[in-house]
Amino acid sequence: MVDQTGELGASIRYLSQRFSMPEKRAAAILNDVGTEELGHLEMVGAMCHQLTKGCTAEELEKAGLGDYYADHGWGTFPQSAAGMPWTAAGIAVKSDPIADLQENLSAEQKARATYEKLIDLCKDDPEVLDPLRFLREREVVHFQRFGEALRIVQDRLAQKKFYMHGMKKGCY
Amino acid sequence: MDRRAMITKIRELAFASGDLGLYLDTHPKDINALRLHREYSKELMELKDEYQKMYGPLTMHYPSKDEWRWIDEPLPWQRGNY
Numbered sequence: 001m002v003d004q005t006g007e008l009g010a011s012i013r014y015l016s017q018r019f020s021m022p023e024k025r026a027a028a029i030l031n032d033v034g035t036e037e038l039g040h041l042e043m044v045g046a047m048c049h050q051l052t053k054g055c056t057a058e059e060l061e062k063a064g065l066g067d068y069y070a071d072h073g074w075g076t077f078p079q080s081a082a083g084m085p086w087t088a089a090g091i092a093v094k095s096d097p098i099a100d101l102q103e104n105l106s107a108e109q110k111a112r113a114t115y116e117k118l119i120d121l122c123k124d125d126p127e128v129l130d131p132l133r134f135l136r137e138r139e140v141v142h143f144q145r146f147g148e149a150l151r152i153v154q155d156r157l158a159q160k161k162f163y164m165h166g167m168k169k170g171c172y
Numbered sequence: 173m174d175r176r177a178m179i180t181k182i183r184e185l186a187f188a189s190g191d192l193g194l195y196l197d198t199h200p201k202d203i204n205a206l207r208l209h210r211e212y213s214k215e216l217m218e219l220k221d222e223y224q225k226m227y228g229p230l231t232m233h234y235p236s237k238d239e240w241r242w243i244d245e246p247l248p249w250q251r252g253n254y
Contacts, residue, residue: 028197036190046249141191148198 003080003090005110007041007135010034010142013091013107020095023156026149030104033142040135045076047128098157101150108143112136178223182230185216 003009014034021027052060052074060069067083078086092103115136122128173181192209199205224234228241236242 025198025200029194032190032194032197036194042248049249141194145194145198152198 003082003084003086003114005107005114006080006086007037007044007111008078008086009091010104010107010111011037011041012088013093014104016091016093017100017104020093021097021100023097023149023153025152026097026101029145029149033145036138036142040138043131043135047131048076049074051128097153098150101146101153104146105143105150108139108146112139112143115139175223175227178219178227182216182219182223185212185219188212189216 011034014030014037018027018030018034021030052065055063055074057069060066068077071077080086092100094100094103115132119129119132119136122132189209189212192205192212195205196202196209220230224230228245229236230245232242234242
């Protein structure tokens with residue numbers, strides 16, 4: 001649940017991109033969505049913790065978590081559903097407002113799709129299903145806000161006498 | 173309002189204030205959204221203050237009197253404490 005398009009990747013991506021975002025509305029959305037995603041990482045971690053707390057090694061092995069138990073016991077480790085540890089190699093920070101915001105739009109859609117897969121796999125437990133639905137809805141809202149930020153940045157770039165950083169230094 | 177009802181209301185208000193905040197980031201001139209954000213945020217501040225006076229700190233920035241009460245408060249993944 002913590003792959004490159006998951007909550008940890010989202011937090012680190014947005015909170016890193018914000019420093020070089022030249023437009024104040026777009027920078028604010030990166031800052032504020034990045035912060036919200038840290039809260040979502042806590043929700044995902046809380047669910048994993050609560051679902052495995054008190055389980056025996058045998059029960060975890062039966063549930064397909066034998067390898068995970070060997071490496072991490074009852075700990076909560078940031079890795080994808082397929083067992084890949086989280087790494088910053090899968091996120092991009094380009095200091096190019098269009099490239100960065102486009103990456104975020106894509107990441108939000110991939111996160112939404114992942115939650116839909118998890119909801120498909122979750123048959124009956126409302127204490128798992130409800131937070132998954134909530135987190136899926138937030139991805140949709142973030143996609144909307146990033147789309148607006150992209151439009152704001154594109155409008156600004158279309159104005160006359162707007163200089164990209166590097167083309168003419170210090171114009172932001 | 174008991175403790176559980178109070179913390180639930182605080183979470184609801186924080187969600188409303190935060191979601192409107194994101195909307196206002198890209199629509200800073202929307203007067204209706206600004207008014208709603210002001211109403212929810214004001215109620216949130218008042219309720220958090222009331223809660224913290226009665227039950228204890230919600231963050232480590234709340235002033236403690238004689239003992240450090242922050243470590244005794246339930247962390248978000250610890251259920252059944254309210």
